[in-house]
Amino acid sequence: MRLKSFYGANMTEAMRQVREALGDDAIIVATRDDENGGVRVTAAVDDPVLSDSAPSRRPSSVDTVDSESIDLIAQALVAHHVPLVIAEKLLATATQYANDDPLLSIGAALDTHFKYAPLYDETLVRPLILIGPPGAGKTLCAAKIATQLTLQKKDIAVISTDTERAGGMAQLGAFTRLLKTDLIEIEDPHALRDAIGMQKNGTTVIIDTAGCNPLAEADRQYLTALIKAANAAPVLVLPADLDVHEATDMAAAFQKMGASRLLPTRLDMTRRLGGMLCVAYETHLPFCHFSASGKVTEAPQPLNPVSLARLILPKKAEQPARAKAQY
Known part of the structure; x- marks a missing residue:
């Protein structure tokens, strides 16, 4: 999976650039107003270098669920005003671990890109x-x-x-x-x-x-x-x-x-x-x-990857796809 950002005077212009650069298979993972005016769109597409060695694709219904999960994560990162450079890295990693539970996907990304050290590890030997x-x-x-x-x-x-x-x-x-x-x-x-x-x-x-x-x-x-x-x-x-x-x-x-x-x-x-x-x-x-x-x-x-993921995702968005799969 490869992510790239595009800038346009409006959404139509930005989407035209996405299609020209990445083709019709591109997935839109985030959109936001650019600080300099216009629109910024972050899109993802399967990397052809990786596709040859990648396992066969899962059924399209599962792909749809995964795409919804990543879209929820992207919306949450935008809502929290996460800087674009960090958001793109998190989305790229979350996409690699995409499944029907966005909490697990963003948790894996947060575990990859941030460090954690429990508060009480050293207190018994150091003040x-x-x-x-x-x-x-x-x-x-x-x-x-x-x-x-x-x-x-x-x-x-x-x-x-x-x-x-x-x-x-x-x-x-x-x-x-x-x-x-x-x-x-x-x-x-x-x-x-x-x-x-x-x-x-x-x-x-x-x-x-x-x-x-x-x-x-x-x-x-x-x-x-x-x-x-x-x-x-x-x-x-x-x-x-x-x-x-x-x-x-x-x-x-x-x-x-x-x-x-x-x-x-x-x-x-x-x-x-x-x-x-x-x-x-x-x-x-x-x-x-x-x-x-x-x-x-x-x-x-x-504060660990899971608790941080829960702080970032809205509660109602943690497992929407799993709930849908029951019907």
């Missing part, structure tokens, strides 16, 4: 430090993670470096008191190193940091010093509703400071996930979990 811009939701995520681990009967230590923000320490302190856990306040990297060294073996250390302006050199230097002092696993907490270009630049800056995983927040307030996908695609940061609630009792959810 978990949450980093990100101001207002990203780091303190709430720290409280959620602490709550989840406490419910799992894990030993935890909660440390905050957010000593300057009004109310920041009080907010996290209120949560830790409910968990019957002390909140350790530190003001410099040396104190952070000592606080971590005081913990007994097997304790999961969760570190909440102050919001960092990635454009300010002083902020970058201080956060980098904290990460090195803690020998921690840095998780970038980033709102999913930021401007895509700003978010990508921010993520790249935090990655240089040591960010190793991406935890998107505000998914309950975000209807378009194209920006989040762009951040992960451009930086190659693995997804770990996501937060979709302002309630501390609702833990961050694992």
Whole structure:
């Protein structure tokens, strides 16, 4: 399967180009208005180089179902404002795995083009430090993670470096008191190193940091010093509703400071996930979990190919073809 984009002043012009270049067998997988005016059409056609060695075609009814599945995926990617380069790659891979369940097809594509690393893999041997811009939701995520681990009967230590923000320490302190856990306040990297060294073996250390302006050199230097002092696993907490270009630049800056995983927040307030996908695609940061609630009792959810596919596809579109096949 080969995908290609065509541009025209209108749909008729774009479709004429599709037919001339790919022939009558071309499949339209996505259409959208071009940012420079006109229409952009993405079309697919079987690659003749692959066709000779490919297995014989399945019955046309199955092909129709598969085509409907890919069309649903294409519509979802357009609705989420997924950048064209990423959408084309996802569609190409989803087409290779096309079947009557679009969830499986897009899940396979997301598994191919994005990385994933569970949040708790390293926390038993390395502290978990949450980093990100101001207002990203780091303190709430720290409280959620602490709550989840406490419910799992894990030993935890909660440390905050957010000593300057009004109310920041009080907010996290209120949560830790409910968990019957002390909140350790530190003001410099040396104190952070000592606080971590005081913990007994097997304790999961969760570190909440102050919001960092990635454009300010002083902020970058201080956060980098904290990460090195803690020998921690840095998780970038980033709102999913930021401007895509700003978010990508921010993520790249935090990655240089040591960010190793991406935890998107505000998914309950975000209807378009194209920006989040762009951040992960451009930086190659693995997804770990996501937060979709302002309630501390609702833990961050694992973000893997299947859960990400469910976030992208509308619920009613997950298995429409399978439902049709029953009649």
